Amino acid sequence: MSDPTTAEAGGLSPAAFHRSPDVADWRVTGTGPQAVFAATSLAHAAALVAPVVAEAERTGIEVDVDLRPEAVIVRIPNRGPDGIAAGAPEFAAAVSRAAAKLQLTPDPERTQSIGIYVAQHSAADVRPFFTAALGYEEFGETDAVDPLRCGPQLAFNPITGDAPSRGRTHIDVFVPADRARVRVDAALAAGGRLVDDSHAPAWWSLASPDNHGVDIASWTDTFD
Template identity: 75%
Template structure:
């Protein structure tokens, strides 16, 4: 029996964080993620082979974003939650990063979603999937097939004025970074629209009243 098959099928964010060796990682709206800074593109590229080896060892399929500034590694949510094998994979990746002198920077971890609010009698998803080249996901969402762009969520507003768009951004950040992100946005001219759900999420508005939710709940749910 391999290491992945010996584990339960999926775990929560809290269970993920209780596993050994995952302190570099945070759970955002797109799954467990870590950012490792590098000194050059070549430095980042040397990290790919150990990541692939860990992925094959633990039976996960991560997204790897290689940049001159560093490498972003993410394990997407499964149908029921975080794949249990993600903990062993994450620990192995962090160990490989340390061996290559790549430094984890949890403050850079985030994922962005766009919440497309629509009138209850309108189905805007077909338009957005066509315009962006996205694919439908479930009953209400749409995604970039290669997971490059933000996920879209389409939710009707009953009784809203037809032909009036009310779209806002969902920014998923680590729980230990959320308050600092909120404070920075407020200091930059934003206003607090609703903090009744904090520290799960805060609803902010830009100076011209565009909405942004800073969400941390994905990093702590159990």
């Protein structure tokens, strides 16, 4: 996990997105703003698709929609390094109004995205291997993504204490800022170990009982 130091150029920051009106149902994760609306059935969840498509066409926002019998998830994925699109808050507010009319209940607690932080020796470039093996595409200067945005995003960065033939990879879990501490506490209660909280509340570094690394991160939901 890298400490963010500058806002994404050309787009809205997460904090600016959250300052916009009528976006309380939404949270910003590592892949962009998203909202989860609880549903009573697949048909109930699917009823939001038509309004989402209409608002996406009206605002020019490219979105992903994930249907489940329990919920419909609407995401505004980051398509490049420019941050959140300027029209995203207008789109998000309109979708929330449509969801309310359909009695789809917002459930921000279930909002999250998963990333894999692939650490590598600085003399090696492992991104071509992973993109080929997973069928991913390069994203920006250091990351790789599933072309259909179904799998976790990968980030490739040199390890600290550089040493050949040694790799350390961990999972990044991006959660809403108001739920991060709860998620950390749950992981610790389930047998995890706190490795580093010096960056909290931006992120906490944890380890599983057998020493696999997981970072619980909330900075994507607050960064300005």
